[in-house]
Amino acid sequence: MTQAGQRLGNLPTPTAALIGRHAELDELARLGRRARLVTLTGVGGVGKSRLALEAALQQQSDFTDGVWWVELAGLQEGALVAHAVAEALPLADQTTRPMLDVVAEYLAGRNLLLVLDTCEHLVDTCAMIAEVLLRSAPGLRILATSRRRLGLMVEEVVTVAPLPVPRPGQAITDSAAVTLLARRAADASPGFTVSAANAAHVAQLCRILDGLPLAIELAAARLAEIPVAELVGRLAHRFDVLHAADGSVDADPPWHRALRTAIGWSHELCTPAERLLWARLSVFAGSFDTEAAVAVCSDEHLPEEHIPALVGALVDNSLVTWQPTSDGVERFRILDTLREYGAYWLRELGEEDRLRRRHLAYYQEFARRADAAWFGPGQVELRSRATDEHDNLRTALDFALAHPQGHSALELSGNLWFFWHACGFDKEGQYYLRRALAEDTEPSPERLGALWAEALVLITLGEPREAGAHVTEMANTAARFADPEGAERARSIEALSAAMCGDIAPAVPLAQGVLDRHRCDRLTHPPLAAALVRAMAFIMDGHIDEAVAVLDHMRADCDRQGEQWMRAYGDFMCARAELARGRPAAALVHARNSWTVKRRLRDPLGMAMALDVLAVAAATDGRATDSAHLLGLAQQLWDNLGQSQVGVAEWTATRDSCEQQARLSLGDDAYTLAFRTGHRTDPNAADPLTPPSAHGSSS
Numbered sequence: 001m002t003q004a005g006q007r008l009g010n011l012p013t014p015t016a017a018l019i020g021r022h023a024e025l026d027e028l029a030r031l032g033r034r035a036r037l038v039t040l041t042g043v044g045g046v047g048k049s050r051l052a053l054e055a056a057l058q059q060q061s062d063f064t065d066g067v068w069w070v071e072l073a074g075l076q077e078g079a080l081v082a083h084a085v086a087e088a089l090p091l092a093d094q095t096t097r098p099m100l101d102v103v104a105e106y107l108a109g110r111n112l113l114l115v116l117d118t119c120e121h122l123v124d125t126c127a128m129i130a131e132v133l134l135r136s137a138p139g140l141r142i143l144a145t146s147r148r149r150l151g152l153m154v155e156e157v158v159t160v161a162p163l164p165v166p167r168p169g170q171a172i173t174d175s176a177a178v179t180l181l182a183r184r185a186a187d188a189s190p191g192f193t194v195s196a197a198n199a200a201h202v203a204q205l206c207r208i209l210d211g212l213p214l215a216i217e218l219a220a221a222r223l224a225e226i227p228v229a230e231l232v233g234r235l236a237h238r239f240d241v242l243h244a245a246d247g248s249v250d251a252d253p254p255w256h257r258a259l260r261t262a263i264g265w266s267h268e269l270c271t272p273a274e275r276l277l278w279a280r281l282s283v284f285a286g287s288f289d290t291e292a293a294v295a296v297c298s299d300e301h302l303p304e305e306h307i308p309a310l311v312g313a314l315v316d317n318s319l320v321t322w323q324p325t326s327d328g329v330e331r332f333r334i335l336d337t338l339r340e341y342g343a344y345w346l347r348e349l350g351e352e353d354r355l356r357r358r359h360l361a362y363y364q365e366f367a368r369r370a371d372a373a374w375f376g377p378g379q380v381e382l383r384s385r386a387t388d389e390h391d392n393l394r395t396a397l398d399f400a401l402a403h404p405q406g407h408s409a410l411e412l413s414g415n416l417w418f419f420w421h422a423c424g425f426d427k428e429g430q431y432y433l434r435r436a437l438a439e440d441t442e443p444s445p446e447r448l449g450a451l452w453a454e455a456l457v458l459i460t461l462g463e464p465r466e467a468g469a470h471v472t473e474m475a476n477t478a479a480r481f482a483d484p485e486g487a488e489r490a491r492s493i494e495a496l497s498a499a500m501c502g503d504i505a506p507a508v509p510l511a512q513g514v515l516d517r518h519r520c521d522r523l524t525h526p527p528l529a530a531a532l533v534r535a536m537a538f539i540m541d542g543h544i545d546e547a548v549a550v551l552d553h554m555r556a557d558c559d560r561q562g563e564q565w566m567r568a569y570g571d572f573m574c575a576r577a578e579l580a581r582g583r584p585a586a587a588l589v590h591a592r593n594s595w596t597v598k599r600r601l602r603d604p605l606g607m608a609m610a611l612d613v614l615a616v617a618a619a620t621d622g623r624a625t626d627s628a629h630l631l632g633l634a635q636q637l638w639d640n641l642g643q644s645q646v647g648v649a650e651w652t653a654t655r656d657s658c659e660q661q662a663r664l665s666l667g668d669d670a671y672t673l674a675f676r677t678g679h680r681t682d683p684n685a686a687d688p689l690t691p692p693s694a695h696g697s698s699s
Contacts, residue, residue: 009066009112010088011056015321018054019183020163020176021047027158028055032062032113032141035156036134039119039144042160044337045214045262048145049117051160056115056143063141065112073118073336074285074391076398078125083428085114085129087390090684091640096461099427100129104136106640111139118336119146127151162211166203177206177216184220188316192223201228208235208261214337215262221318222269235265263341266319276302277310278319278334279349282342283359286391287323287331295362296355331388356399360408363389363396367415374418375523377562380600386419393419397432401439407446409436414449421456422565424604429457445486448477452489456525459496460605462643468497485524488514492526492533499533502649508537515550520557528554528566535573539580540650547577568597568606575613579654584620591617599684605646607683608637612645616658624665625674631659632678 018025031038032055040048056067070088075081082099091106107114114133119126127150130142134154144150149157163177172178178194181202185192194202205228209215222231267275280297281288290308298304311332314320319338323331334342346352366389370382386393393416400409413432420429433454440447451470458467471494478486495510511530518527531554538547551570558567575590591613598606611634619627638644645651663671 009068011067011069014053018050019180021051024051025055031156032059037130037142037152037155039146039149039155039157040160041146041149041157045212046160046162047213048160052115052143052145063112065110067113069115071117072122078122081122081125081129096463100132104133107133107137107140113141116144119144120148123148123150165206165211172199172203177211178202181206181216181220184217185223188221189224198228201232205232217318218262218266274310274313279342279345280355281334282339282346283355284392285395287333289329289331292362296358360396360399363393364412367412371415375561375563379565383423383601401435407440407444410440410446410450414453417453417456421460426457426460443477443480445481448474448486455493459500462647464497464500467493488526492529495533496529499536500648504537507533523557523561523563532569532573539577544577544581564597565601568594572609579616584617587617604637605641608634608641612655616654619658619661624662627662628671628674629678632675633681633683636679
């Protein structure tokens with residue numbers, strides 16, 4: 001059992017037992033007690049990531065703040081490494097500070113292990129980030145996997161060698177390479193065993209492949225269809241051809257030759273259709289599903305109805321890995337080394353540009369559909385799907401920015417506003433939106449959409465005045481292209497930014513105008529945001545009934561469409577209205593409703609805002625210990641988000657008053673204890689709505 005506040009991290013689930021790595025694990029355990037940075041190096045396919053995962057699993061109990069896995073294989077831009085680290089951690093910064101500074105500050109007082117997996121293509125950036133983080137966080141340890149060392153003075157390097165192979169005269173049962181081959185062959189062909197009849201060929205096969213785990217697993221997958229003796233003959237011949245091909249191959253370490261031998265041989269054993277699909281699938285980053293594979297890879301050479309079976313064949317041959325998901329949608333992943341091989345053939349076929357444009361087109365359409373469907377009943381599922389596609393969305397955006405065509409980067413980054421703004425990826429959204437807006441400056445509907453998306457991000461990041469600076473260009477562009485929805489977006493941003501700055505007087509007529517023009521048959525962001533601004537103004541003026549009437553209408557609109565994200569903000573505002581009425585019990589109900597939805601959507605800003613209202617309601621109800629606990633829990637989120645209560649002065653003042661009330665009621669020592677307990681509680685693992693004294697008075 002772990003104590004409250006301990007994080008066990010986000011380690012992936014091992015797909016199979018680790019074989020033959022006891023010495024390396026012992027060395028990693030020894031280094032883990034004294035070394036701050038350990039890098040596992042070795043050729044692609046030697047098993048660095050699997051070894052790192054096993055070491056991390058074994059060391060979890062050594063780190064009170066958990067072990068956190070950062071997958072870097074899908075990144076192409078070094079600028080996003082800090083974002084990937086923040087995404088892996090329970091950290092959602094919504095300020096305009098550089099993300100690396102935010103991560104360093106978050107880690108400063110924590111005791112945790114960070115695993116940076118697959119650094120070699122971003123080694124300079126990874127080295128810089130590791131140096132900054134280690135300097136900032138004394139309790140931090142980093143385990144990296146990379147084909148190249150990071151090159152830091154504090155770095156300890158563990159070279160991962162291939163598995164030992166049977167030497168002539170050695171008992172075959174003593175070989176880890178043979179054990180791996182036997183287990184994987186039995187998976188592919190139930191009943192396969194190493195026997196006196198095939199032992200010599202099994203040993204020879206492992207020696208040909210130099211004990212390289214990936215090469216062995218690829219070979220084992222074929223033993224269901226090819227006898228081991230025949231397999232040895234084919235591979236031995238291919239190795240001889242490669243070895244004699246030219247001097248550059250001779251100069252390679254034998255492990256590299258073994259890997260190319262195994263992958264190239266597996267490639268030859270695939271059918272022409274399987275080889276073509278393998279090459280085309282290399283455009284995907286991270287994971288993909290069958291729908292995406294069909295849309296991007298099918299044509300007259302690969303009919304769409306054949307794609308699912310071909311993907312299944314690649315899975316059967318260990319070339320593609322099946323990944324289970326919580327929502328039941330099958331997803332697949334290609335190991336980085338195999339993706340590189342497929343990408344090579346895609347270039348050789350002259351298809352790289354065409355397939356990457358098809359990949360971009362698919363994710364542009366994905367973003368269009370998601371944008372159109374966001375204000376409906378499927379928001380939780382859309383968030384989950386967009387998160388699954390995060391690496392592919394990054395890859396599509398990187399390609400759109402590097403290969404301008406039309407306004408593709410503006411359109412894609414703008415249509416992903418919901419992912420950036422509603423799902424907690426504001427900083428990354430700001431990164432892509434600013435790049436797209438800087439590189440495509442001509443007025444266009446797509447630029448208007450990107451300006452609006454960046455304005456929303458800036459408001460969440462605590463920069464409402466900078467968001468308001470977009471309004472004039474948005475309004476002018478909307479007028480130029482006769483876009484009434486764009487005009488409403490401009491007005492709602494002007495109202496929101498003014499309200500967040502405390503300028504309620506100009507915000508009210510703008511918001512009211514948007515509401516007056518709203519048609520209830522279609523739900524969009526501007527009228528929902530306008531309703532929140534209007535209710536906020538009514539509450540500040542003491543017109544609580546009017547505020548509740550606006551919010552009731554807004555929430556009814558959301559209910560008709562099955563919308564939850566903005567409705568939860570409506571619940572938050574209702575809780576504030578009830579507090580203004582002096583009805584903490586009613587406020588508690590609304591705040592609970594808001595919290596429940598925001599946690600389901602993993603919206604850290606909404607979670608923090610709801611917790612603050614819960615704390616105020618508890619304090620007003622005389623439950624000072626509960627209030628302190630909730631304030632501590634909320635502060636944990638605000639520490640990562642930036643400005644408390646998004647910088648709204650009245651909300652911040654209410655929170656400060658709540659803290660003073662609870663501290664006065666409890667005394668400094670008892671308040672500090674309850675606050676720290678809340679601050680150490682994991683908001684996603686425990687029920688913060690039932691703090692220690694929730695069932696009795698704490699004053």
